[in-house]
Amino acid sequence: MVEEEKNKSPLQKKISRREFLKKAGMTGAGALVGGSLLGSFLYPQFQKESNEAVGKEEISFYGKHQAGITTYMQKNIYFVVLDLASTKREEVIKLFKDWTAYTEQLMQGQKVTKESSNAYLPPKDTGEALGLNPYRLTVTFGISRSFLKKLKLKDKEMALFKDFPAFSGQQLEEQYTGGDIVIQACADDEQVAFHAARNLIRVGRGVVTMKWSQSGFAAIGDRKETPRNLFGFKDGTANATKEEEFDDVIWYNHKDWLQGGTFMAVRRIRMHLETWDRTNLNEQEKTFGRYKESGAPFGKKNEFDDFKWDEKDENGDYIMPIDSHVSLANRTGVKLFRRSYSYADGINDKTGQFEAGLLFISFQKDPENFVTVQKSLGSVDKLNEYITHIGSGLFACFGGIEKGGYIGQKLFE
Ligand code: HEM
Incomplete structure (x- = not known):
């Protein structure tokens, strides 16, 4: 001793x-x-x-790909979708340049820009992150198809970048759907993430307006365990973890303006927690086809054990229920990279129940991959009894930014 x-x-x-x-x-x-x-x-x-040690870790803004995609998830997200208020190209380019300069500073835990010496002006930085470390802040930018249309960037449109079809069972609300630009700010501190989004929107006043936003959280802990969603299940187990896999699943690799980027599918999904909480453990596990505590697939012991969705037991019955979420998603053979955050927004006025759910975010090199999985889940997914899709968006997230360049630069060349 x-x-x-x-x-x-x-x-x-x-x-x-x-x-x-x-x-x-x-x-x-x-x-x-x-x-x-x-x-x-x-x-x-x-x-x-x-x-001093808390939140010191800093992520680089520059690189081959944007940060905040394969970056290990942070604890908090502030996600905001904006509409264009101006369709003047030079104004949008100026804003993208401002965002580039601001984001470089923000990700280092610095003020957005140097303050003016004139105390009769509002400060340039809103100040709520003063003295706080970077907390692994990442800011990820993307644009939608409507952005290309509004700015008349006809030569930048691409066949695979089309709107989602109407998926079965969805009840999309206009207030959480669509929009021209996405900013995803993630950090291990809520105030740092909010500060980033707020200051970027502030410098864009006149060029962009806010359409919808969502804050969220993930139980990252010591980054050793897959975070659990609000149904208490590990969420993200099947995600790729290696660079080579990222190339297969995430990165768009054609020689055009989106090279090195990816498509972001976002769904605001309400989760009916009260109904779920009345459901017995067996049913909960059959809903996913995985065990709640360990996260292992049915018939296996450990979370990361391999499984086949169509494996049968000695009686010839499917081991993983065929209407379970994992079975339906897995049988497509298609891979998405999911990076979703939970949200809890108080109490729903109409139902008196929790207004809570999942800000589902997935990155994939082709939006059709998301469509294939969502169609397979379709009206069959056992999970549908407990969830409702109420918001949606599809964005093309630019490739990485080189020093001296600016976000979205290749769109305007
Ligand atoms: C609130 C809604 C949702 C919840 C609570 C949820 C939860 C889960 C859970 C617990 C797993 C198993 C562990 C894992 O591999 O991560 C899973 C797997 C998966 N989910 Fe979801 N999910 C939701 C919506 C969606 C949506 C909208 C999609 C895409 C359209 C999707 C696609 C997938 C895929 C591809 C897998 C991996 C399947 C495999 O093992 O190959 N999920 N989900």
């Missing part, structure tokens, strides 16, 4: 002494606050060190 103590770094020693204080009878919420206050009073240095 003594030997063990000797081998610890000064920081580790401080932590274990703090643990000791906690164990010495100071447990429970109130005591924990008391404990940490006492801890920081006794060890002010510890408090300082840990504050």
